[in-house]
Amino acid sequence: MKRLLSILLCFVSLSVFANEPATEAANEQGFNPGEMILEHIGDSHEWHLATLGEGEHASHISLPLPIIAYQPNKGLSMFSGSQLAHGHSHNGLKLEEDKLVAEDGSKVYDFSITKNTASLLFSAALMLIVFTAVARGYKKNHGRAPSGLQSFFEPVIIFIRDEIAKKNIGPKYERYMPYLLTAFFFIWFNNLLGLMPGAANLSGNIAVTLVLAVMTLVITLASSNKNYWAHIFATPGVPKPLLPIMIVVEFLGIFTKPFSLMIRLFANITAGHIVVLSFISLVFIFKSWAVAPVTLAFGLFINILELLVAILQAFIFTLLTAMYIGGAVEEHHDADHQIGGGDGADQAHVPAHAH
Amino acid sequence: MPAFLNPELGLIFWQLVIFLLVLFLLGKFAWRPILLSLKEREDTIDNALRMADQAKIEMQQLKAGNEKLLADARHERDRMMQEATVMANQHRDAEKARATEEANRIIAQAREAIQQEKNAALAEVKNTAAQLSVDIAERVLRRELSDPAAQTQLVDAYLKDVKLN
Numbered sequence: 469m470k471r472l473l474s475i476l477l478c479f480v481s482l483s484v485f486a487n488e489p490a491t492e493a494a495n496e497q498g499f500n501p502g503e504m505i506l507e508h509i510g511d512s513h514e515w516h517l518a519t520l521g522e523g524e525h526a527s528h529i530s531l532p533l534p535i536i537a538y539q540p541n542k543g544l545s546m547f548s549g550s551q552l553a554h555g556h557s558h559n560g561l562k563l564e565e566d567k568l569v570a571e572d573g574s575k576v577y578d579f580s581i582t583k584n585t586a587s588l589l590f591s592a593a594l595m596l597i598v599f600t601a602v603a604r605g606y607k608k609n610h611g612r613a614p615s616g617l618q619s620f621f622e623p624v625i626i627f628i629r630d631e632i633a634k635k636n637i638g639p640k641y642e643r644y645m646p647y648l649l650t651a652f653f654f655i656w657f658n659n660l661l662g663l664m665p666g667a668a669n670l671s672g673n674i675a676v677t678l679v680l681a682v683m684t685l686v687i688t689l690a691s692s693n694k695n696y697w698a699h700i701f702a703t704p705g706v707p708k709p710l711l712p713i714m715i716v717v718e719f720l721g722i723f724t725k726p727f728s729l730m731i732r733l734f735a736n737i738t739a740g741h742i743v744v745l746s747f748i749s750l751v752f753i754f755k756s757w758a759v760a761p762v763t764l765a766f767g768l769f770i771n772i773l774e775l776l777v778a779i780l781q782a783f784i785f786t787l788l789t790a791m792y793i794g795g796a797v798e799e800h801h802d803a804d805h806q807i808g809g810g811d812g813a814d815q816a817h818v819p820a821h822a823h
Numbered sequence: 824m825p826a827f828l829n830p831e832l833g834l835i836f837w838q839l840v841i842f843l844l845v846l847f848l849l850g851k852f853a854w855r856p857i858l859l860s861l862k863e864r865e866d867t868i869d870n871a872l873r874m875a876d877q878a879k880i881e882m883q884q885l886k887a888g889n890e891k892l893l894a895d896a897r898h899e900r901d902r903m904m905q906e907a908t909v910m911a912n913q914h915r916d917a918e919k920a921r922a923t924e925e926a927n928r929i930i931a932q933a934r935e936a937i938q939q940e941k942n943a944a945l946a947e948v949k950n951t952a953a954q955l956s957v958d959i960a961e962r963v964l965r966r967e968l969s970d971p972a973a974q975t976q977l978v979d980a981y982l983k984d985v986k987l988n
Contacts, residue, residue, distance in 0.1 A: 510827045511834065536833075578833045585837045592845045599853035606860035611867070625857060645858060646850035654842065675830035679838040738827065 501749035509669045509741050512566055512583045513549050517666055533586055537561055537568055538577040549580070584676070587668035591658050599653070628652055628786060636790040640691075640797050644790070647687060651680060652786040659737055659778030663771065671781075672737030674730065681730035684789045685723070692796040699795075725792055729785060736781050740774040955985055 507516075515531035532550035539545070542560070551558035560571050568578040581589070598617065605618030614622050633641035633648055658671035670676055698704075700718040703711070747767040750759050959981050963974060 506825065506827065511831060578831070579836055580833055581837075582831075582833065584834050588834075588837060588841050592841050595845055596848055596853075599849050599857075603853045603856045606857055610860070611864075622861070626861065629858070629861075642858075646846060646854045649854050650842070650846045650849050654845065673830075673834060674828060675834035676838045678830050679835055679842060683842070 499752050501746065501753060504749065505742055505745045508745055509672060509738050510566075511668070511673065513552070513563060513568070513580055515583050515586060515666075515668075533583065534581045535561070535568065536579040536581065538579060539570060540575055583668045584670050584673055587658070587661065587670045588676070591654070591661055591670065594661075595650075595653060595657055624652075625649065632783075632787050632790045636787070636794040637797060638794060641790075643691075644687070644793050647683070648786050648790060651683075651789060652782050655680070655733065655785055656779055656782035659781060660775070662737060662741065663774055663778065669738065669741050672734055672741055674734045677730040677734040680733070680785070681726035684729060684792060685726040687789075688726075688792045688796045689722075691793060693799070695798060696796045725788070729788055733781055733785055736777060740770070740777055743770050744774065955981075 513535065514533055516528060517531065518529045520527050520529065532548050532553070534546060535549050535552065536544070536546045539560075545559050545561070547558055552561070552563045555562065557571055561568055561576065562571055563569075568576055568580065570576045599621075602618050602621050605614060605616060609615055609618065613619075628648055629641070629645060633645055637644055655671055658676075661667050662669050662671055700722070701715055703714045703718060706714050744767055747763050747770060750763045751757075959978060962981070963977065
């Protein structure tokens with residue numbers, strides 16, 4: 469992955485040098501790969517589907533999304549995003565570089581249904597439909613072999629229960645199964661949905677991974693027992709003079725673990741999108757059909773790799789969550805490396821482009 | 824800091840609300856029934872396997888019992904046969920002994936009877952001989968025979984008359 473990235477960087481820098489004398493011409497063409505990529509991986513107040521034409525005559529086909537804003541002085545306002553298109557303002561609000569601001573400069577809390585929020589709602593609905601259908605399968609095929617969707621998801625559910633929850637949490641695993649299953653499938657579904665053309669980069673959005681990581685932290689702390697805190701404030705087997713350092717390290721560890729969860733998922737998914745988009749951009753950078761086969765081959769390769777990364781990252785997030793919970797509910801600390809050394813072992817799982 | 828590194832408040836809010844809602848709904852309507860069904864099915868399979876094992880053991884025990892019963896029966900039959908043979912032999916020997924004894928007894932009786940008859944016959948012969956002698960002597964005396972030759976002739980003639988049977 470690192471090698472691929474460096475090859476990519478060579479391509480990008482070469483093209484930049486090649487285009488340098490004609491920078492103005494490139495600007496007239498209006499294609500800036502960095503801007504395009506950032507727009508794709510970022511959030512937006514409209515769901516942009518396609519652009520027809522070029523430059524001045526370009527017409528954008530996009531889905532307007534609802535704007536929901538809370539202003540301390542005006543209260544809640546809700547209207548269609550189409551009212552704010554082309555720099556128009558509505559209700560004293562306007563979009564500045566896709567950021568909702570008040571015309572008078574006062575504070576605005578933006579709760580709009582953005583592209584990511586819409587994607588989030590869609591994936592939530594999809595998950596509810598899929599898994600209630602799976603649950604119905606168990607009612608329908610009671611006492612019989614699973615069928616259809618049910619038989620596709622059953623091995624995954626059993627894997628999460630047996631290999632992730634039971635092994636890492638121990639006998640108390642049942643309480644945490646709903647969270648582990650929901651987190652796993654939420655990440656997996658959204659990673660896959662994010663790979664669809666024109667889709668949002670939801671699981672590669674730091675706000676989403678932040679919420680997931682904070683939930684893991686809250687669950688870990690809420691289920692922590694005496695041993696967990698004893699391990700942090702009086703790490704067994706550590707000489708007394710070293711304890712002040714260890715306490716700081718272990719205490720910070722409480723927060724660095726979920727922080728690594730947040731960054732890992734965000735960086736992996738976003739990086740995957742950037743790499744795929746970069747390969748696609750090469751066609752436009754070189755302005756030649758000749759690079760299309762190479763671009764397509766690499767793009768396809770990365771895309772297939774991303775399919776793997778989609779489930780891998782869901783697995784890693786769930787596994788680490790289970791390990792952190794397992795460390796918090798563990799009764800006897802006979803395996804110290806499970807908590808302290810956990811992060812070192814984790815990194816072996818993470819594909820190189822996470823760093 | 825690029826915009827994509829900056830977590831947006833709106834998305835944090837929606838992610839929290841929607842994820843918790845999905846967690847609650849799936850937990851209630853999907854994960855609970857699914858996990859319960861899986862557990863139930865695994866328990867059923869476990870039970871079935873355990874029961875099959877138990878049935879196998881019981882079958883083996885039954886088979887062993889049957890074999891023991893069969894072996895017992897065979898043993899009993901052998902024993903009875905042997906007993907019967909022994910008894911039959913004993914019976915035959917006893918019968919044989921009894922028959923021999925009876926035969927011997929009959930033979931002895933017969934001998935005794937013969938002996939008695941013989942004795943009786945001899946006694947009769949003796950009596951008859953005595954009688955004859957007396958008779959002969961009487962006749963000889965009656966005819967007063969002087970001639971010894973005539974006497975002998977006469978005795979012979981008498982003796983010819985007497986048929987000793």
